[in-house]
Amino acid sequence: MIDPEKRYQALLAKLKAHGARITSHRLALLRLLSVSEDHPDASKIYNQLRIQFPTISLATVYKTLHLLKQEGEVLEIPLQNGAHFDGRKPYPHPHMICTKCGKILDGDKLTFPEVANREIQNKLNFEVANSQLVFYGVCGQCH
Amino acid sequence: MIDPEKRYQALLAKLKAHGARITSHRLALLRLLSVSEDHPDASKIYNQLRIQFPTISLATVYKTLHLLKQEGEVLEIPLQNGAHFDGRKPYPHPHMICTKCGKILDGDKLTFPEVANREIQNKLNFEVANSQLVFYGVCGQCH
DNA sequence: CTACTTGCAAAGCCTTTGCAAACTA
DNA sequence: TAGTTTGCAAAGGCTTTGCAAGTAG
Numbered sequence: 154m155i156d157p158e159k160r161y162q163a164l165l166a167k168l169k170a171h172g173a174r175i176t177s178h179r180l181a182l183l184r185l186l187s188v189s190e191d192h193p194d195a196s197k198i199y200n201q202l203r204i205q206f207p208t209i210s211l212a213t214v215y216k217t218l219h220l221l222k223q224e225g226e227v228l229e230i231p232l233q234n235g236a237h238f239d240g241r242k243p244y245p246h247p248h249m250i251c252t253k254c255g256k257i258l259d260g261d262k263l264t265f266p267e268v269a270n271r272e273i274q275n276k277l278n279f280e281v282a283n284s285q286l287v288f289y290g291v292c293g294q295c296h
Numbered sequence: 297m298i299d300p301e302k303r304y305q306a307l308l309a310k311l312k313a314h315g316a317r318i319t320s321h322r323l324a325l326l327r328l329l330s331v332s333e334d335h336p337d338a339s340k341i342y343n344q345l346r347i348q349f350p351t352i353s354l355a356t357v358y359k360t361l362h363l364l365k366q367e368g369e370v371l372e373i374p375l376q377n378g379a380h381f382d383g384r385k386p387y388p389h390p391h392m393i394c395t396k397c398g399k400i401l402d403g404d405k406l407t408f409p410e411v412a413n414r415e416i417q418n419k420l421n422f423e424v425a426n427s428q429l430v431f432y433g434v435c436g437q438c439h
Numbered sequence: 440c441t442a443c444t445t446g447c448a449a450a451g452c453c454t455t456t457g458c459a460a461a462c463t464a
Numbered sequence: 465t466a467g468t469t470t471g472c473a474a475a476g477g478c479t480t481t482g483c484a485a486g487t488a489g
Contacts, residue, residue, distance in 0.1 A: 174443055174488050195479080210446045215479060217444095231376050235478055247412075249422045258420060265415050269390075269408040269431075277401060278436035279392045285430045288412075293421035317463050317468055338454080353471045358454065360469095378453055 155241045160187035164240065167224050178202065178209050182217050186240025192230060192248070192257040194237045230257070231285065247286040253295035260286070298384045303330035307383065310367050321345070321352050325360050329383025335373060335391070335400040337380045373400070374428065390429040396438035403429070 164183045168175065181202050185193075193201070199214045218238060221227040228239040230248055237257065247260030270281045307326045311318065324345055328336075336344070342357045361381060364370040371382040373391055380400065390403030413424045 172443095176444065176488075178445080208446075211478095212447080212480080213445060219480090231374075233374050247416075249416060249420060249424075251422070252425070258422060260416065260420065263412075263415055263419065265408060265412040268411050269406075269429075272406050272408050273390075273392060273403065273431060273433075276406065277392060277403065278439070279394070279401060279431070279433055280439060281392075281431045281433040282395070283432040285428075285432075286412075287428045288416060288422070288424045289426040289428075290416075290422055290424040296421070296423060315468095319463075319469065321470080351471070354453095355455080355472080356470060362455090 157187045160241055164221070164226055167226050168220075171220075171224055173220060178206055178213055179217055181205055182214065183240075186221075186227065186238070189240065192237040192239050194235050196235075198238070230287075232287070245284055245286075247288065249288045249290065249292070251292035251295055252289050253291055256292055258292065260288075300330045300384075303384055307364070307369055310369050311363075314363075314367055316363060321349055321356055322360055324348055325357065326383075329364075329370065329381070332383065335380040335382050337378050339378070341381070373430075375430070388427055388429075390431065392431045392433065392435070394435035394438055395432050396434055399435055401435060403431075 161183055164187060165175070165180070168179065168183070173179070182198065185198060185201055195211065195214050195218060198218075199209070199211045202209050202214065218227060218229075221240065222229055226240065226243050228243045228245065230237040230239060232250075239259075242259065242261050244261075247263055247266065249258040249260055250256070251258070266284065266286065269284070273279050273281055304326055307330060308318070308323070311322065311326070316322070325341065328341060328344055338354065338357050338361060341361075342352070342354045345352050345357065361370060361372075364383065365372055369383065369386050371386045371388065373380040373382060375393075382402075385402060385404050387404075390406055390409065392401040392403055393399070394401070409427065409429065412427070416422050416424055
């Protein structure tokens with residue numbers, strides 16, 4: 154499990170180390186990311202932050218997400234209808250999307266990516282650096 | 297290996313069975329799809345077809361691709377910078393994208409997706425119906 | 440004070456849609 | 465002829481960018 158407070162501190166430390174300015178909007182975004190288990194998209198983050206900061210703009214959300222992505226602290230999950238973001242587990246991992254309820258499950262404990270990378274290396278002579286693995290189907294609750 | 301002529305005939309038969317009208321633009325698009333091993337995007341298809349049909353529009357390309365997708369005869373590969381299409385192997389399969397030369401390799405002979413689906417089913421109780429598996433890295437030629 | 444950050448509006452991409460004209464069957 | 469398909473232009477959704485005003489350090 155990830156401790157939201159620890160994650161928040163880690164994100165904050167990274168921003169500071171990078172020399173970025175610490176604004177209230179950024180702090181709120183870090184807080185939101187460190188708590189969110191649901192892989193929000195930019196628009197959802199924007200709407201959440203707007204509750205506390207009515208003047209915040211979507212552009213600021215995108216800019217800050219971009220910054221965190223560059224620092225390797227946010228994982229972008231590009232889907233057909235826009236990108237979703239994971240600020241708790243910023244390393245590539247499989248995602249399972251339930252086509253009934255829309256939930257996005259994490260597959261960070263699955264071991265098949267290693268099998269995949271090995272097979273791709275051996276059979277295709279292709280050196281995998283990164284991957285984007287999305288599975289669509291029905292989750293246990295919906296089934 | 298896929299025989300382009302056979303694939304072309306199969307696509308054509310499917311269109312006819314669907315009751316769609318056979319236009320010269322559609323024939324040219326089918327021909328192009330059945331020959332293309334490089335997973336073109338809509339814009340590339342459009343530019344190729346424009347050589348022979350200078351008045352064809354991008355909208356027509358999208359509409360015809362949509363039709364073929366619905367018939368299950370074209371696979372859409374959604375990437376960050378737009379969708380690419382595979383009209384030769386319209387079933388889901390992994391793709392390897394070389395970050396040096398941009399080539400998109402097919403992984404339709406790889407076996408790990410079965411391992412993946414089984415692991416996801418067993419560990420997460422999630423029933424996979426579909427998947428979109430993209431690996432980024434360096435291909436043999438570029439390495 | 441200086442440089443970074445913000446909000447706004449505009450623009451960029453890719454894709455879809457509405458509609459009258461053209462065309463297939 | 466009837467109904468589909470086409471090209472065009474406009475609009476849609478998501479994301480980025482330019483810039484003047486605001487703010488952190």
